[in-house]
Amino acid sequence: xxxxxxxxxxxxxxxxxxxxxxxxxxxxxxxxxxxxxxxxxxxxxxxxxxxxxxxxxxxxxxxxxxxxxxxxxxxxxxxxxxxxxxxxxxxxxxxxxxxxxxxxxxxxxxxxxxxxxxxxxxxxxxxxx
Numbered sequence: 001x002x003x004x005x006x007x008x009x010x011x012x013x014x015x016x017x018x019x020x021x022x023x024x025x026x027x028x029x030x031x032x033x034x035x036x037x038x039x040x041x042x043x044x045x046x047x048x049x050x051x052x053x054x055x056x057x058x059x060x061x062x063x064x065x066x067x068x069x070x071x072x073x074x075x076x077x078x079x080x081x082x083x084x085x086x087x088x089x090x091x092x093x094x095x096x097x098x099x100x101x102x103x104x105x106x107x108x109x110x111x112x113x114x115x116x117x118x119x120x121x122x123x124x125x126x127x128x129x
Contacts, residue, residue: 023048023072023100029125037068037125046071052081061091075099077107090114096123103127 025048029037036053043049049069054062061083070079077100083091090113098107105125112118 022074023077024127027127028129029105029127031123031125033123035123046073048072048079050079054081059091070096072100075101077105092116098123 023039025039025042027039029039031037034055036055037050038052039048039050041049047069048071049067051065052068053065056062066081066083068079068081070077072078076098078095078097080093080095082093092111092113094109094111096107096109098105103126105127106122107125108120108122110118110120
């Protein structure tokens with residue numbers, strides 16, 4: 001009887017693990033506003049790096065590729081971009097926290113700039129590679 005219970009527990013644990021999705025690396029994604037996200041490589045079992053291009057025409061640091069770094073744990077993903085632009089643009093940092101579900105990442109973001117109020121929003125990224 002205990003073998004049957006152990007086998008059943010193993011089957012349930014394996015099934016639950018299969019339901020949790022992780023971030024595919026490398027992969028490329030596009031947001032609802034056509035911003036580009038690329039996860040290039042894993043640097044540890046949970047940490048990754050990549051690139052991000054924001055295509056918002058009202059953003060001073062838009063249309064330039066910026067490095068990102070982040071962490072993944074199962075389906076949960078967090079990543080940040082430190083915006084840097086030569087000249088007077090002070091673009092700060094944007095951090096996303098969300099979940100991977102199939103070919104979609106839904107993530108809430110917060111954008112911080114020293115001396116300015118934070119802005120918040122949600123992005124939906126769709127995987128295309």
